[in-house]
Amino acid sequence: MIIGLTGGIASGKSTVSNMVKDEGIPVIDADIVAREVVQIGEEAYEKIVSYFGIEVTNSDGTLDRKKLGAIVFNDEEKRLALNEIVHPLIRNRMENKVGELIEKGYKTIVLDIPLLFESKLTNLVDKIILVYVDEDLQRKRLQNRDQFSDEEVEVRLKAQFPLKEKIKWADEVIHNHGLLSDTKEQLLTILIKWNCLPAHKHSAHTIIPK
Numbered sequence: 001m002i003i004g005l006t007g008g009i010a011s012g013k014s015t016v017s018n019m020v021k022d023e024g025i026p027v028i029d030a031d032i033v034a035r036e037v038v039q040i041g042e043e044a045y046e047k048i049v050s051y052f053g054i055e056v057t058n059s060d061g062t063l064d065r066k067k068l069g070a071i072v073f074n075d076e077e078k079r080l081a082l083n084e085i086v087h088p089l090i091r092n093r094m095e096n097k098v099g100e101l102i103e104k105g106y107k108t109i110v111l112d113i114p115l116l117f118e119s120k121l122t123n124l125v126d127k128i129i130l131v132y133v134d135e136d137l138q139r140k141r142l143q144n145r146d147q148f149s150d151e152e153v154e155v156r157l158k159a160q161f162p163l164k165e166k167i168k169w170a171d172e173v174i175h176n177h178g179l180l181s182d183t184k185e186q187l188l189t190i191l192i193k194w195n196c197l198p199a200h201k202h203s204a205h206t207i208i209p210k
């Protein structure tokens with residue numbers, strides 16, 4: 001089973017995906033793949049530099065992600081242009097990674113994709129888990145984690161579908177407002193329901209009814 005793990009910026013996807021990895025299930029992280037496809041010399045790197053100009057590179061030639069972020073999150077047309085350059089390559093690379101893991105014998109693979117719905121990547125997955133928090137908490141966690149100004153937070157939230165909308169399209173929702181142990185319990189309940197835990201892990205989490 002290929003599970004799509006999605007949410008919104010700072011809703012807790014990485015937190016949940018670390019819990020998934022702890023259960024011995026491999027995770028492919030779209031944010032990491034997105035960094036791989038823009039390395040110097042890669043096709044997307046050349047396209048980005050020719051579209052956005054040399055100003056979006058650091059002195060060592062690597063992309064200046066802060067500068068590129070400041071541009072694309074304040075200009076919808078440019079954000080969509082960046083998406084058009086990188087998203088097909090992200091999709092391809094993720095499909096290849098899934099193929100490799102299947103060949104290695106993994107029966108369950110999780111794809112952590114923030115823009116699963118926005119980028120129409122849902123056909124990559126069989127089931128979808130949404131990591132949900134309300135927007136106020138999402139703002140607070142984003143601000144705390146990345147030290148963004150109010151405006152930087154708002155433009156990033158505006159670039160994604162609201163989490164409330166995404167709930168409708170998810171098979172399961174993990175509410176990530178409380179303790180990490182609550183979040184983990186919700187995750188395990190879903191994985192057990194879908195029969196996705198490796199056998200030794202499954203028995204470790206089986207709750208024996210009284």
Ligand SMILES: CC(C)(COP(=O)(O)OP(=O)(O)OC[C@H]1O[C@@H](n2cnc3c(N)ncnc32)[C@H](O)[C@@H]1O)[C@@H](O)C(=O)NCCC(=O)NCCS
Pocket residue numbers: 008009010030031034065066068069072079082083086090113114115119159160
């Ligand atoms: C704009 C960039 C350079 C900013 O880099 P930065 O290191 O500051 O952020 P990072 O890549 O870690 O992304 C953080 C979060 O921002 C959100 N985000 C990233 N790109 C986008 C986008 N194009 N549209 C909406 N939200 C986005 C996601 O929730 C992501 O988890 C970078 O995010 C990027 O290259 N984005 C395009 C690729 C993409 O869509 N990545 C998301 C995975 S599908």
Ligand SMILES: Nc1ncnc2c1ncn2[C@@H]1O[C@H](COP(=O)(O)OP(=O)(O)OP(=O)(O)O)[C@@H](O)[C@H]1O
Pocket residue numbers: 007008009010011012013014015016031114141142145176177178179180183
């Ligand atoms: N249940 C929780 N309680 C307290 N803090 C949390 C909880 N879950 C996540 N956080 C914190 O909230 C922030 C955002 O979480 P995380 O980085 O997992 O989100 P994300 O969805 O992966 O973000 P992004 O889309 O930007 O990669 C982090 O600083 C994390 O430590």
